[in-house]
Amino acid sequence: MIFSKFNISFLFIIIFLSSCSSMNVTEETVYSGDVKTVQASSTDNEDISYDSQAIFANATVYFDFDKTNLTSKSLQTLKSVVDALNDNSKLNIVLSGHADERGTREYNLALGQRRADTVSQYLILNGVESNRIITKSYGEERPIANGQDEASYAKNRRVQIN
Amino acid sequence: MKKIFLLLIFSNSIFSELILEITEGTEDPYRVAILPFKGDKKLSSELENIIINNLKRSGEFYVFQASDLLSTPDKEENIVFNDFKILNVDYLVMGNITNGDVVYEIYDIGKRSKVRSSTVFGIPNKNRQLAHYISDGIYEEITGIPGISSTKILYVTQENKYRLMVADADGENEQILLESKEPIISPSWSPDSRQVAYVSFETGMAKVFIQNIATGERSVAIENSSQISSPAWSPDGKFLSLTLFQDGNAEIYILNLRNKNLTRLTNHYSIDTESSWSPKGSKIMFTSGRSGSPQLYELDLKKFNSKPKRISFDGNYNAKGSYLPDNEGIVFVHRSNTNFQIAMKYFDENFVRTLTEAKMDESPSISPNGNVIVYAIKDDGMGLLAGVTLSGAKFRLPATKGSVREPSWSGYLR
The missing domain is CATH 3.40.50.10070 (TolB, N-terminal domain)
Incomplete structure (x- = not known):
């Protein structure tokens, strides 16, 4: 009895499918996709460190496009930074590397870090203790010049020493 | 003078409302x-x-x-x-x-x-x-191809604040996922489109966060004192590839999301970053400066001790690659002369197809059906989103206010 019922309904399905073999039948329910907004609480105290650190060692060095090597002008600047650090043994510094907006953001973040590391290595080679230096990168995220021209780009390819 | 003018505009705007317009059809x-x-x-x-x-x-x-x-x-x-x-x-x-x-x-x-x-x-x-x-x-x-109208796009806007936004694929129904005073970059979807990973500078340096879209719960992907960036989910959702700077240089790691184990993938004194997974998760493509300029490399995860293989040769800047969902090729940022454009290369062809022609196109992201590529452009210094379909249609998702960038396309939500 049960078997015959099953057979009959099975037959109906077959007939239904064969009568409309080229038709698609679908059923679905809409996905709610709810979103919650979050506020990031900034713990970036860079501004405070700018103020509290002595300004003797504040300087900026610049780089060529996609380059991380120090130019002769940069070396001049860094010599005076070394002097300032040697004169003020309690002074610690943050080296933040930056890139211009050309090229991809993540590659530029890595490029900014390499620039900061290059400056750090120079300072360490010239006698500054490594534990006085913090390096980080902002990539292309914090330009100081907003133009889309070589003069602006050149200002943005930099390491800020604070 | 220009600066003051911009500030006035920005202070009036709360949302960068996106409006889609088609510039060319098939x-x-x-x-x-x-x-x-x-x-x-x-x-x-x-x-x-x-x-x-x-x-x-x-x-x-x-x-x-x-x-x-x-x-x-x-x-x-x-x-x-x-x-x-x-x-x-x-x-x-x-x-x-x-x-x-x-x-x-x-x-x-x-x-x-x-x-x-x-x-x-x-x-x-x-x-x-x-x-x-x-x-x-x-x-x-x-x-004969699944549609993408019900999918979503993640992107970053910058006005007075940085915002991580999510909107329908047509730019409507825009909602804020995260608001921050510090930069947000590199947003990326989990394969089930329930979570996002991104880089936030809120702690003073780049860190990768994972956030649940519906609940807003968020945490750092891994506790580590170094800078961490460039997150990309494995297709099975179990791993996150990342760039860590703990070795004094950008290197790519794979993070096991369950036990938080880190496996180092690259080891080179030049930059290695921008990892992305092949559709089946067996390969990782990344950008490396090891040849002297940024180029795309591929690592076979299935082979023991496999060496990165260079896969881009045309031009001196090829970066941020991603695989087409059918694994027939890759889409990436390519510099020709001085312009940065979105380009595509099929694995069975030996030439690069440039898909866009502006000066500073970046951040390509491919729709889950592989038919549309959305990317960021600069128009008069202002960031906005544009798209191109493989059948040749072009469109723009211009922001009426604020600067928009780094689009990332969700998976299917149906």
Whole structure:
């Protein structure tokens, strides 16, 4: 009895499918996709460190496009930074590397870090203790010049020493 | 002077509302007639508008509405196929609305037969999504490829604050996921599109966070004192590839999300970053400066101790690659002369196809059906989103206010 019922309904399905073999039948329910907004609480105290650190060692060095090597002008600047650090043994510094907006953001973040590391290595080679230096990168995220021209780009390819 | 002017504009804006406009369509679109759905009149016209816009902006459809037609049948028996044939209509779509649910049917005019009957159950206050589901069903039936109207796009805006935003693929229904005073970069979806990973500078240096979209719960991907960036989910959702700077240089690692174990993938004194997974998760592509300029490399995760293989050779800047979902090729940022453009290379071809022609195009992201690439452009110094379909249609998602960048396309949500 049960078997015959099953057979009959099975037959109906077959007939239904064969009568409309080229038709698609679908059923679905809409996905709610709810979103919650979050506020990031900034713990970036860079501004405070700018103020509290002595300004003797504040300087900026610049780089060529996609380059991380120090130019002769940069070396001049860094010599005076070394002097300032040697004169003020309690002074610690943050080296933040930056890139211009050309090229991809993540590659530029890595490029900014390499620039900061290059400056750090120079300072360490010239006698500054490594534990006085913090390096980080902002990539292309914090330009100081907003133009889309070589003069602006050149200002943005930099390491800020604070 | 210019600065003050910009500040005034920014202070007036809360959202960078995106408006989609098509700049170019395909040469040979499908010709589809959409009749108003019967039932709830208000909902019917709302759905009709969204569906027609979705189909038009795919660039692949020419849409006929009731006023363009010779007859507007109210049911199957009353369809006069010749009335549609004479207008060269390929398909006819009709539907019924009952209690917020929609049953729609698609007729093939050439075959004079019904080719699809679909039911979509709506939920309150999600009429746009209901319309997107119907659009995707129509798109899928006619083109043979799943539609992407019901998918979402993640992107970053910058005005006075940085915001991580999510919107429907048409730029509507924009919502804020995260607001921060510090930069947010590199947003990326989990494969199930329930979570996002991104880089936030809120702690003073780049860190990768993972955030649940529905609950807002968020945490750092891994506790580590170094800078961490460039997150990309493995296709099975179990791993996150990342760039860590703990070795004094950018190196790529794989993070096991369950036990937080880190496995180092690259070991080179030059920059290695921007990792992305092949569709089956067996390979990782990344950008490396090891040849002296940024180029794309590939690592085979299935082979023991495999060495990175260079896969880009054309030009001196090829970066941020991603795989096409069918694994037939890659899409990446390519510099030709001084311009940065979005380019594509199929694995079985030995040349690069540039897809865009502006000066500073970046951050390409591929739709889950592989048919559309959305990317960021700079227009007069202002960031906005643009797109190109593989069939040649082009569109823009310009922000009316603020600067928009780094689009990332979700997976299927249907």
